[in-house]
Amino acid sequence: MEIEASNSLNHDTYIFICGNRRTVGTCCGSDERDQFFEQMKQLIKQYKPHLKCKVKLNKSGCLGHCVHGPNLVIFPDNIWYRFSSYDDLKEIMVEHILQGIPVKRLIQNFQLPPFEA
Numbered sequence: 001m002e003i004e005a006s007n008s009l010n011h012d013t014y015i016f017i018c019g020n021r022r023t024v025g026t027c028c029g030s031d032e033r034d035q036f037f038e039q040m041k042q043l044i045k046q047y048k049p050h051l052k053c054k055v056k057l058n059k060s061g062c063l064g065h066c067v068h069g070p071n072l073v074i075f076p077d078n079i080w081y082r083f084s085s086y087d088d089l090k091e092i093m094v095e096h097i098l099q100g101i102p103v104k105r106l107i108q109n110f111q112l113p114p115f116e117a
């Protein structure tokens, strides 16, 4: 795959994937969904040679938007995504992280105040 990374994010980037499991109600975590964290980890490793920034991946607790999950948030961009497959994660990696173009079709329609480091 040819990568055009000229607009790659150039600030340290933090990706939080909710791995919370609740016993009642909707949540992000499940045996099947736990694989998403590992898949994103592999994608970061795979595309690392093209990255202009450090990308830190974290498995988070509940992000407070359970009914919209599975949830992933990228800081400091403060972009929230709902994803459901490896292909979604790859699209976020290639388009958002590498090319600086948020993946509109996966963006949640809510935002939190900007992250301050």
Ligand code: FES
Residues within 6 Å of the ligand: 018, 019, 020, 021, 022, 026, 027, 028, 029, 061, 062, 063, 064, 065, 066, 067, 069, 071
């Ligand atoms: S369980 Fe993932 S946001 Fe609450």
